[in-house]
Amino acid sequence: MDYLFLIIGFIVLLYSGDLLVKGGVALSSHFKISTLVVGVTVVSFGTSAPELFVSLDAALSGSPDISIGNIVGSNISNIALVLGFTAILLPLPVRSNSIKFDWPVMMGASALFYIFILNNKLETYEGIIFVLLLISFMVWTVWNSRRESRSMVESFKEAKYSIPVSIILLLASSLGLYFGANLLVDSAKNIAIDFGVSERVIGLTIVAFGTSVPELATSAVAAFKKEMDISIGNIIGSNIFNILGVLGVTSIVKNIQVSEAIISFDVLIMLAVSFLLFLLILPLKNGKLHRWKGVLLMASYFIYVYLVFKQ
Template sequence: MDVNSYLLVLVGFVLLFLCGNWLVRGGVELSRHFHVSPLVAGLTVVAFGTSAPELFVSVKAVFTESPDISIGNVVGSNIANIGLILGAVAIIFPLAVRKPSILNDWLVMILSYALLFLFLINEVLEFYEGLIFVFLIAGYIVLSVWSSRKHSAKSVEVFPDPTMKILPAVGLVIVAVLGLYFGADWLVKGASDLAIGWGVSERVVGISIVAFGTSVPELATSLAAALKKEMDISIGNIIGSNIFNVFSILGVTAILKPLQVSPRVISSDMIWMTVVAVLLLLFMLPLRNGVISRWKGALLLLFYIVYIWVLFVS
């Protein structure tokens, strides 16, 4: 291991951060050109854009014989999204919860965790299980769009004007996808070398360093939403991203190549992932007037810090 490993990880982080945001921006601009509603754009373009780094990293890892980085990236990102990102945002901007419907999204997230645990009992995520995940994420998107349209049927749909011409928007998306590919490639290679050099498992590096790097777009999106006082978007983005991580990222990865999973992921990491999700629900209560206050955010952040400490010392 040499300085090149650290440079690969650093450059990979930067590319994933920049290109994840470029993909969201370019995709939203294209949706405006084609008069796709903000709702549909949010559920598809934005959700996929913020989860794209995890997808590229997981697919790259499984094809370079680093499956623990692939699964650890997703599980670690889901823990970081709630513990690190939502906790940090709540410390800066207490998050108000005004939509009881967010419980439905939380239940879908828990369902994705339960199915993942069930599918991984044999320590392999099979091709057909990946197909089930992909069908479920498609159904989730369709039902979310239908439900929102039903509740806003009497309102007039507003299509924001694009701020970028169509060709630059297409170019931005293409550049973002290429950047995500190379960013994922370099991050996985650098992280694998670091694991060898530090004498720790690829699972530990995947759950900590790689997961943090791929969660940066969610951090940027949640902070931006909180700054605009769109608190439900901030919380909803995190829950939606976690659902996408399990259903779409692991689903697509398993379809491309069955995913071998370390027993420690099932017996330890997934338990931590579920516990922090339950903490989030408790902290959101009551759902109509709940507030994730600064002290709750501090507890979520402390939970994440303790988890990373246990990860490295165990």
């Protein structure tokens, strides 16, 4: 049954990713907000929902390695696997705003996370700081987009759906992503446990990959629909949400213990992959994530997974 649930989970996630893109693009047209901002905020929140529920459940049930490993592994997977795979499907143009603002926020959040866990735990007050930073990031992003849109003429496509329908699509797709991810994660976890894999490895690989499937589905669908800003914006935004939002809320609910192995190896890999993304999306003008860069990103992910299982 676990293998059947694994397949069903994938199907639900792929279909939900399609609905999320449609709803997000429609809302951006109604409110005159760029699809890049929708990708960084609304779509990223929807695709980060699985990480939130998984991390909360793991922390409350006494599995901190799965809770933290899920986020660290998911952020690595989002950049190296998801963005790499999407770039191989279709080379992705990069907006300068992604380099000048969104990437620095993601890198800054990642570095702050590393500093916070040097004492082997993530505490309540640190979670509050994360959540406040996330709120500030979202407010500034939306405000800046609205300000820039005033000087743009005929920049937005006509919305295909009304505002109520768009909101229903976003809610329905987010629910689909949550239930689909649960099916995939639970079945994958059961399969992995049968092979005697540790919680840290399960969290960093199986669970992280499962909760990254929404990002993979959404980014792939967005790329095929030529909504490139959602594809790249979704990944950067999702990583920001994972750290500031998911870990912020989870650590507020319960302090999370962090193992030395995650601090000394996995988080450093997350920082390295994030910096690699910066190098690959240069230059500041007319940057593009070519197919060969996608191959490089995917190769780095498989090397990382190999090293995790080898430890």
